[in-house]
Amino acid sequence: MLTHLAIRNFAVASQSDLEFGTGLTVISGETGAGKSLLVDALGFLSGQRADSGIVRHGAERAELHAEFSLDDAAPALRWLRDNELDDSTLGDGRTCQLRRTLRADGGSRAWINGRPATIAQLGELAGHLVEIHGQHEHQALLARGSQLALLDAQAGNGALLADVRAAAQAWRALADEREALAGIGDVGERRDWLRHQLSELEDQALAADAVADLFASHRRHANAAGLIQTCDTALERMRGEDDFGLPQALQALRHDLGRMRAHEPRLGEVDAMLDAAAIQLDEATRLLEQVRDDLDIDPDQLATLESRLGRLHELARKHRVTPEELLDVQTRLSDELDQLDGAGERLQQLDGEIEAAFARWRSAAGTLGTARRKAAKALSSATTALIHELGMGGGVFEVAIEAIEATRPDPQGAERVEFMVSANAGQPPRALRKVASGGELSRISLAIEVAALGHDAVPTMVFDEVDSGIGGAVADIVGRKLRALGASRQVLCVTHLPQVAAKGHAHYRVHKAASEGATESHVTRLDERARAEELARMLGGVEVSKEARAAARKLLATADA
Structure with missing residues (x-):
């Protein structure tokens, strides 16, 4: 509103x-x-x-x-x-x-x-x-789609129309699936191509952890010499094999602090922390020794890793993805191959399902059409009576329903509606959108809305x-x-x-x-007094008489009654 x-x-x-x-x-x-x-x-x-x-x-x-x-x-x-x-x-x-x-x-x-x-x-x-009725191009009731919607609303066809739409959508989904399968072309050739692509991918370890391990191993072997030198140097200092080793420095520090601990009790806490650090240093040394023992300069192993990594990058470029996304490509190709393996059988199934879906739509559309024809007669009769009351004696209003030969389900049903009107007796009904008189068109629109009891959704x-x-x-x-x-x-x-x-x-x-x-x-x-004066002006013209004011008050009293 x-x-x-x-x-x-x-x-x-x-x-x-x-x-x-x-x-x-x-x-x-x-x-x-x-x-x-x-x-x-x-x-x-x-x-x-x-x-x-x-x-x-x-x-x-x-x-x-x-x-x-x-x-x-x-x-x-x-x-x-x-x-x-x-x-x-x-x-x-x-x-x-x-x-x-x-x-x-x-x-x-x-x-x-x-x-x-x-x-x-x-x-x-x-x-x-909002819906505007008058001498304007944009009146909703002139559009055939709005006319059909008004008829359905007046008849309470919402549930029937929903059934028709659902049946049409179900048919459309099946038809799209069949079109997609049929558009593949030579299924056998596509299968062979998919199998070849899958065999290339299945030869590789494409799991996320396997790809991550491959990259890590390649980096480790490619940098083996530098890693070995770094580990050896670190171990020399951590083992204390020279006068400047970490264990010696840590022990000397604890000794110096220990001489002063009697003068400052909190130095005991520092010594405990340094003792824990010594333990951590020992554990770090053992782990570093393990890392060093695992390192080896192996040109053959490096070549093998580079070959595997190169193949992975080659496949990634071929499928236009990153190496980490190759597993998704493999899954997608495998799913498509599974689908194609049953394509022939699915096509036969789809033909039957599409035919059954069309039959369901035709049944739902038939029920809706029956309801529309019944509502059209009632709306035609009621509107004709109203336009007679509105000063167009002899006028006729008809809701013409035209069946359409559907080769595919239409969500709106199996017919189209046209509001037809004859403003004068003896004239054949013409489409509402072709009525020339703006005043007549407004009154006809009013009659339709009153006859339909405002059932369209526009407030x-x-x-x-x-x-x-x-x-x-x-x-x-x-x-x-x-x-x-x-x-x-x-x-x-x-x-x-x-x-x-x-x-x-x-x-x-x-x-x-x-x-x-x-x-x-x-x-x-206008308030009540000003409104009566305005009605008197509309009744009497420029010079408003007592009689016009009295008539205005009577009109208002009659309307309120």
Whole structure:
């Protein structure tokens, strides 16, 4: 539900901040005052193509900002989470902010929850939040996909549609697997190649510890001479074979400190530490002797290690990996060979499984199609009756269902839907998207939404000039239908008829005023007294009479009743 809309330097409006609630909100104003500015703002926030002409004269850019509550918009919340654009910092994460700037040079930028977004993303998200009906290209009900979604929602086909989608996805997965196996080509030739590659790898010790030991052994043998010299020199000092050996130095140090220990008791602790160091020195000497005994300059062994290491690097370059990753290559090739060994049998199995999956989809699609045809008759009848009430006597509305010959499962089912309408008796029904009259189109859209009882998932519906070309009793009926729709959805309606405006739960008035030599549009929320005055103006024109005020109060009383 739309909760807040702010516009800056947009057309003739310099600044407006509007709050919205549930039910029906009406927007009125004199001709040319800019009543449709709010609808246009929502259109641009829904991804409509940027228009530099909409920027207020003298300003660098127009700014639009809308905030929505997501308590009644689960699909929008899912979309935000799927696209990682939900924002837990906004309360409990169940609100959403859309922002767009339109520059005077024609540029445009968009944000979702404060994060940069593409216009396409803005449009996708807005499609889950707001639906605009009127004389505009971007009406959702003109798209056949939206028509099918509305029919399914009205019929409660969610579970049936999920079955169809699941069956189509299962078939697609099997078909992809078969395509992958068939695309391998000559399986026998591929097997021979894999076996050759595996034999080369299996001749080597590729385990992680074996590769690490090979590198370590090669380094040790390659540096044997230096290691031997270093160990011999260290052992000479550690064994004390000359006057400057470590044992002699350590013993002399203990002796010197021992003479003074009687004068400083803490020197005893130092002597104990040096004694422990002597023990550690003995253990280090024994270990170093073992290391020295293991060292030997063996040119043959070094050559063998270099040969093994060279082969390992050669295989690594061949497979474009590091030596440590060759074991993963071996595992992957082995798995592929195992798969190919059963490829022929698997292909035969897949043919049967694909056929069975197609049959399951056809069965699920048939059940869904039956439900759709039943719902189409009910929606056609109810909408036809409503458009008669809305001043199009003799008009007919039909939900045409066209079966498609599916060669592969379609996640949407086995039929397509087209909303057809004839606005006048004797005329053949035509596609809703081809209806020329904007006023008729708005009323037909209203009739569809009322007949469907707002079952589509979009929580906010906007009707722009839905009452164009009507008046009297029909206008009163339109108002009542809008108010009824407002019981299940948030409804915004731009109107010039008092009979419609009186039915609103809230009322905004748009008016123009001169300010510092420039004309500006201002939007004001009306209280009960101001609302009655506005209805009287709509009834009586420039000169508002007592009779017009009385009629306005009666309209409001009737609406409340």
